[in-house]
Amino acid sequence: MSEGNGANGNSTFDVIGKPVQRLDSLGHVTGRTQFFEDVNPAGMLHLKMHRSERHHANLVSVDTSEAEKVKGVVQILTHEDVPKNWYTVLTLINVGYPEELVLAEKKVLWYGEPIVAVVATSERAAREGAAAVKVEYEDLEPIFDVEEAIKADAYPLKPHGTNYFEYEGHHCRRVRLGDVEKGFAEADHIFEFKYQSKPIEQAPTETTGCIVEPRHDGRLKIYSNTQAAFFTLDNTALILDVPFGKLQVVGGTVGGGFGGKVDVTVEPITCIAAMKTGKPVKYVYDRYEEMQISSPRAAERIYIKDGVMNDGTIVARQVTLYADAGAYSRHSPYATTKAAAHMPGPYNIPNVHIDSWCVYTNRTPSSAMRGFGVTIGDFALETTMDRIARALDLDPLQLRLKNAYRDGDMKAHHKVAEGTALIEVIQKAAEQVGHELPDEYRAMSSKEAR
């Protein structure tokens, strides 16, 4: 351990610039690291889910009688067994209102929505039990397209009536600076592009799951591979309607997450199963569920309109972004705010108009994945920069340097830019790959006011 630190000026820098072994890697190479599924309490039961086979439907009837007859099935759980069945994970940071259901009640909004949980003495019996549940549906027209979903006459998927998340009474997260129409009128060129990404699955090598063990002191011990232990604990307690202190989460060892393990999808129902049966219960996604049921990165549709001068100066940028949240919010309202804040990219543009929509459809709920809310936007923005450079026959790095933020610039969301370094990063990168820059571009500095 280093004694010094940067603050008192005697830094010994014994970590920076040197490879340092991860604390957990010795356990990994010997197979001794304990992942949640390596816990195997005696008498453990297994939970499997009967899921919606429709994208959008009313539930006419749910019949569990055949499932009850399956040998080994010990408990069947429906929405009536869930103390607070309506939830939303971001409630912890005061975003949104309860709109997702632990187990479906009257309708289903996506293919895979959980309806009935079956608990049995073996995984196989639980699977057979779940398969034996019979659901009668009344089909409703599904909505798969974000722009269809926000049409005035679209079927309202949500209890509050709009197929988009409302941001403080607004239809989307908005960023406004200057006057884009004026900017477009003044521009020498107008460019318009459309981008569409697909949902992307995190595909961790270890599937999502947990084991819940009822303890003698009345607490529930949750072994989980969640990426968000406290978030999971708090949301689970709210759903179970118990004090936070009733739960203990044992976590931190995650066999790959990439954002795919921050939703609270397995712990609450497993806790209920453990409470009802008094036995340890395991609920782990099989590979199909991990790929098909767990929430992916949202698909985004992005429209970009730029007003650009002959020399490459961007004078106006308008972005309309639709994030497909799927059937429920999960982390998407937050991601969509991030997307709005990330626009118009790291560039100084005097006229900016951003509409960033979080839209509900009948698709699998989307949520977190590495840089969610910004990654697809960056792809669209930087592809746009390259296309503009090509169209105007400009060097793509020079185009970026010309427009890059500098300290003191006013960002589109009305914050003064500080600590900027894009110019220096591009200069350095250009130097390292042998990309020639003219003197005036090499002399640019983030610190120099425009």
Place this chain on the structure above:
Amino acid sequence: MPSSVIEITVNGSEEEFIAKPGTTLLGALRDTLGLTAAKRGCGVGTCGTCTCHVDGEAVMSCLVPVETINGATVRTLEGTTPADGLSPLQQAFLDNFATQCGFCTPGMIMAAEALLAVNPAPTREDVVTAISGNVCRCTGYESIIEAILIAAEATS
């Protein structure tokens, strides 16, 4: 169908236990014998996290009904770890940052062990082929391939 009595040698120790029909080798190792190094990433033969050796050959243990290998000799990552330290492969994985979340690591090392046992001086191609059934979502494979080549060099 009745359960069967299974006798296999696992990491040098003779084991005898009762298995329900359809019990996989992976299930027997993890749930019956408490050997949890082999992981279940898919249970259907697509990820390789469950890779073990049966009579010296790398197999995906989630695909092997344990009743079909009665009498066999099985080796898991637990059995390749020397009492006083690490095997050359383990050391190379450690030193070359070939492990991140660690979930694929036991299967990767067992696949690599099987390769080096028959081919102590593999080419890069050989290594890539040997681990082609093993998924790693974290590392991008480069560090794993490197580690295996370094371990091969260190031992040959």
